Amino acid sequence: MTDTDAGGEPPRRTVTIPERIDLPRLLDFYDLQDAEHTRIHEFYDRLREGDLSTTRCENCGELHFPPRVICPECTSDDLEYVSLPHEGTLFAFSTVRGSGPLGMETPFVTGVVELDGADVRLSARIDGAKYEDLSIGDPVSLVITEIEDGLDQQRVFYQFEPQGETA
Numbered sequence: 001m002t003d004t005d006a007g008g009e010p011p012r013r014t015v016t017i018p019e020r021i022d023l024p025r026l027l028d029f030y031d032l033q034d035a036e037h038t039r040i041h042e043f044y045d046r047l048r049e050g051d052l053s054t055t056r057c058e059n060c061g062e063l064h065f066p067p068r069v070i071c072p073e074c075t076s077d078d079l080e081y082v083s084l085p086h087e088g089t090l091f092a093f094s095t096v097r098g099s100g101p102l103g104m105e106t107p108f109v110t111g112v113v114e115l116d117g118a119d120v121r122l123s124a125r126i127d128g129a130k131y132e133d134l135s136i137g138d139p140v141s142l143v144i145t146e147i148e149d150g151l152d153q154q155r156v157f158y159q160f161e162p163q164g165e166t167a
Contacts, residue, residue, distance in 0.1 A: 055079040086142035128161040
């Protein structure tokens with residue numbers, strides 16, 4: 001049964017939208033990157049130092065991306081961090097035209113990058129190029145992005161950009 005007024009119409013309400021909305025942490029795309037907030041803080045520490053890395057299981061040798069705290073292959077927690085190449089090739093890509101995560105104005109290109117010399121494909125924003133300027137197989141290079149957000153910790157993330165002339 002629905003509420004209706006005397007004329008048989010559903011009631012209407014008015015809400016006021018504030019000029020400023022403080023967004024909850026749940027809407028923040030980027031993890032808090034210290035040991036207090038994530039067990040993969042070493043990934044972010046190394047990225048902050050310029051090293052893209054991930055975990056390899058010392059028990060079965062499996063390489064994982066993103067980094068893990070337990071091996072999904074053998075369930076061992078004996079994992080070590082290893083460096084990954086900073087270059088790769090564009091395996092697939094698309095343009096995000098609608099709404100994106102906080103801090104990412106649309107449109108932007110996102111893609112799957114196959115890292116050179118490693119059995120790793122990862123998703124990343126492809127910066128510095130428009131969709132129409134890219135092709136599958138294009139070489140790309142790592143870019144480390146610092147996140148400015150007013151928090152007390154310095155956060156970073158990774159992106160890739162085309163090598164050579166585009167945009």
